Amino acid sequence: MIQWNSFYAARAQGDYQNLVSTLADSIVQMAGGFPDERVFPGAEALEAMQSLYEQAGPALMQYAGPIGYEPLRQWVAERAGGSTALSADHVLLTHGAQQGIDLIARMLLDPGDTVIVEAPTFHGALWVFQSHGARILSVPLEQDGMDVSCLKQMLADLARTNQLPKFIYTIPTFHNPTGYTTSLERRVAMLEICSTFGVPIVEDLPYSDIWYDAPPLPSYLELSDHSVSVIQLGTFSKTLCPAFRVGWMIGDESFIAKTIHFKHISDTCSSLLMQRTAHELCSNGFLERNVSKARNLYRQKRDALMEALARHPIEGASCSRPGGGFFAWLTLPAGMSATVLKKHALEAGVAVAASPMFYEEEGRDHACRITFSCPQAAEIETGVGRLATAMNRLIQQI
Numbered sequence: 001m002i003q004w005n006s007f008y009a010a011r012a013q014g015d016y017q018n019l020v021s022t023l024a025d026s027i028v029q030m031a032g033g034f035p036d037e038r039v040f041p042g043a044e045a046l047e048a049m050q051s052l053y054e055q056a057g058p059a060l061m062q063y064a065g066p067i068g069y070e071p072l073r074q075w076v077a078e079r080a081g082g083s084t085a086l087s088a089d090h091v092l093l094t095h096g097a098q099q100g101i102d103l104i105a106r107m108l109l110d111p112g113d114t115v116i117v118e119a120p121t122f123h124g125a126l127w128v129f130q131s132h133g134a135r136i137l138s139v140p141l142e143q144d145g146m147d148v149s150c151l152k153q154m155l156a157d158l159a160r161t162n163q164l165p166k167f168i169y170t171i172p173t174f175h176n177p178t179g180y181t182t183s184l185e186r187r188v189a190m191l192e193i194c195s196t197f198g199v200p201i202v203e204d205l206p207y208s209d210i211w212y213d214a215p216p217l218p219s220y221l222e223l224s225d226h227s228v229s230v231i232q233l234g235t236f237s238k239t240l241c242p243a244f245r246v247g248w249m250i251g252d253e254s255f256i257a258k259t260i261h262f263k264h265i266s267d268t269c270s271s272l273l274m275q276r277t278a279h280e281l282c283s284n285g286f287l288e289r290n291v292s293k294a295r296n297l298y299r300q301k302r303d304a305l306m307e308a309l310a311r312h313p314i315e316g317a318s319c320s321r322p323g324g325g326f327f328a329w330l331t332l333p334a335g336m337s338a339t340v341l342k343k344h345a346l347e348a349g350v351a352v353a354a355s356p357m358f359y360e361e362e363g364r365d366h367a368c369r370i371t372f373s374c375p376q377a378a379e380i381e382t383g384v385g386r387l388a389t390a391m392n393r394l395i396q397q398i
């Protein structure tokens with residue numbers, strides 16, 4: 001048998017973990033960022049497909065242009081709002097936001113180029129930047145956003161050696177994995193800093209529609225006035241369903257026009273059938289109704305998580321209270337390893353994600369991401385109870 005190891009490209013040399021592995025039914029799934037299947041548009045999607053097929057016939061199943069279905073691009077452009085008038089030419093439809101991250105990296109990153117991320121950040125983005133051979137620098141993320149003075153200092157140092165980053169990747173609203181939201185003050189400060197140094201911002205916004213306490217703050221795209229280039233990513237994975245694989249990228253027309261080539265290289269085109277189905281669900285009012293149903297459902301789960309954590313207090317631990325999205329960030333008591341806890345928690349019957357996967361640097365083993373979107377409220381209580389038992393056992397050993 002061939003020894004594949006000696007054939008792998010440099011980017012494929014590491015050992016990679018699979019977070020989306022199948023778990024036994026007895027385990028409460030609070031690791032992967034899965035939506036609740038009750039928000040998926042089952043009957044409505046089938047109905048939309050049937051009616052589209054009656055109108056368009058087999059052409060619905062044909063190859064399509066890589067940029068994506070024009071009326072949906074127009075819908076995305078109108079919804080993104082802001083002072084800048086956007087048109088369909090500012091929008092490329094992607095195979096989920098994940099592909100958007102990869103396309104941006106293909107467009108902007110040569111091996112060795114610098115990119116700045118929040119610490120912690122979305123592991124899916126880290127994997128993309130690593131696979132493109134980027135030099136990834138991290139700025140600490142606080143409850144109200146990136147540490148802007150650290151960012152400013154880092155950019156000043158990089159400017160001195162002519163190594164300014166190609167872009168800053170940020171998840172400003174209902175962040176994955178922490179659930180934090182960048183305050184308006186920090187957004188404005190970030191824009192000012194990026195304008196001074198001429199660095200683009202890539203903002204990833206998969207969760208901004210899923211808010212619980214107050215509507216989301218204006219995005220960087222909305223706040224920017226052309227002095228900073230902002231590329232924004234979005235997706236229907238959380239508001240309709242991940243299986244559609246319909247996401248989008250919004251940016252300068254010239255950037256989008258060039259990205260089309262790389263979208264073609266990546267997968268020729270996304271599915272016209274799914275893009276048109278998504279468009280139908282946007283235009284016939286289903287999406288808005290579904291989003292408000294999703295908000296209510298996930299708000300109850302967020303509350304169930306907060307109540308369960310209050311019922312099972314763990315000395316020295318603290319948890320974020322997300323204003324939206326799917327995730328909360330549990331900081332562990334001093335000296336407790338998240339990697340060890342993850343194993344013990346799994347044995348106790350609950351899956352959580354340990355912090356190291358969300359950091360570029362080694363050794364950040366002090367926290368867990370708790371996903372509350374997937375389990376039902378009663379399962380959240382069970383899961384937190386199991387996690388607390390595992391933690392209390394580990395505390396004895398510290």
Ligand SMILES: Cc1ncc(COP(=O)(O)O)c(C=O)c1O
Binds near residue numbers: 095124204235
């Ligand atoms: C921050 C962030 N970006 C991108 C994605 C990818 O989403 P999609 O399903 O649209 O590819 C996710 C999914 O969990 C995410 O949390």
